[in-house]
Amino acid sequence: MMGPVHVVLAPEPGGGMRLRRLDDPDGDAGPGAVADATAAVRALERDRSGDRAAVRWTWDDTAVRYPPLLADGARVERAHDLRLAHRILRHSTLASGSGLATAPPGPWDEPATPEHTPVPRPRAPQADALFDLRPEPAAGARAHPGGAPDAAGAVAELRAQRAAVAGSDDPSRLRLLLAAESAGALVAAEMRHAGLPWRTDVHDAILTEVLGPRPPEGRRPARLEALADRIRAALDAPPTLNPDSHPDLLKAMQYAGVGARSLRKWELEQVDHPVVAPLLEYKNLYRLLTANGWHWLDAWVEGGRFRPEYVVGGVVTGRWASSGGGALQLPKAVRRAVVADPGWRFVVADAAQLEPRVLAGMAGDEAMARAGRGGDLYAGIVASGAVATRELAKVGMLGALYGGTTGASAQVLPRLARAFPRSVALVEDAARTGERGGIVTTRLGRSSPPPGSEWDAAQAGALEDAAGADAATRARTATRSWGRFTRNFVVQGTAAEWALCWLASIRRRLWELGTAGPAGLAPAPFADRPHLVFFLHDEVVVHAPVAMAETVAEQVRAAAEEAGRLLFGDFPVSFPLTVEVVEAYADAK
DNA sequence: GCTTTGTGCCAC
């Protein structure tokens, strides 16, 4: 078997694409500059198809380069995403001494330019006073001129990345992280290409059932209008009262003597007044209408598929974000509309108690790993004798992961600390590091950002001679808040790494299962193959021909075991899944 | 008129 060939694919300044083999930096793979990149990619993938990952592509940005290939029905086995890798290496404490990390900011530090972003750009993240994560422009840094890096630039960047990894404190972990991140980018593009099967007629029926028929533009659906009347009646308010206006509604509620100071659900639930029931229901239906109503259907579902844009690494911790359509917040109420194609099924799998298990693995916590062996980690904690009930075990663990300081979660923390000292110490250490303004790093090497300028200012303010009590309070609040962030970062970030490895393994295994006879409704190259259609932090949905569903379920389980081994080697922490084969997403769980 | 901010709820 030949080793893999490494091929850089980059745009030519004058148009078209260039394929350059890395082992032959002065020459070009096959045709060199090509007008039809798909044909060239397809030919090379086919020539080497006997070998797993026989072709290793490198390009600037999977989200830009891959969709056109997929549109032509071409799939690549493996592709290194330079921009995603650069971002990780630039900040990782494992590679902090590298040339890549110490160089002044360059084009690879720029976010993807508008030309790089095929779908509507997400709104700029709002600057939070405390968590200002936007990179601070260094002196001398200037905007990326706009054009994508050419082949020479991509080769140079790849070499810098390889050097940074090779010279790092843990090359194998970083190598795995970059491979997983890059594979995730392929999965994201493929899921968008394939789309999540969506039955517009079922969705419309759900809306009609709970809201009434679709009203003319600008009018309330009948059920909402009726609830608005009941709200007005309960408040003795005039017909002009608009329940969508918070100030008006709050005023009317105050006048009627409702003892709520906000319109939050949890607060309304605590007051006893006839307006509460219709108001809560109004808010419920209003949310469905505005977030996933007919407008959403018109905007996001086409040809029986929902195609969201996933933003790989879009969250600081390494989780994915999404842009448009709210793919990561699909409410349970509309999941009935997610129906598999005729003759196909969904294999829905979700990792049970992923974050505490990941914590056990990171901490080398044998006791916690043992508690997780039976499938339900929280039940295992109860069985260990540490706490009395499953609910306490759950809130206690979540409190440890999030930094909860009140209520039941804080009360059971000492008991958890006694029973699982290694796990608790790991998150406490991460919190202390953050409180000092330090940086924490995940299992595979993704590092947290340093605190922003607002944080520094708060700390400095408390040290000034004239500093008052409120300056001290502000500094303390900022300190603790950043500690909660770094505490959670290590666990959430490592869980995201596990999930990336899981996804990558599922993707490869599904492809290796091959085809299943006649083509279905999915687009090429997935028409006759099981394929991923949805991912949500610790959950995946595979769309598969009926006859293959059980095999797919087995492979998804095997992939979870593989992910555990990749991150934690022989350490005996398990990652059990809930796996179901269903026709509609709503039927899972 | 437009953009930004505040509110509140959805997902994990």
Place this chain on the structure above:
DNA sequence: AAACGTGGCACAAAGC
């Protein structure tokens, strides 16, 4: 008015 992490999104109000 949350307490306790990460996000996206829609709307009304406020600001320019």
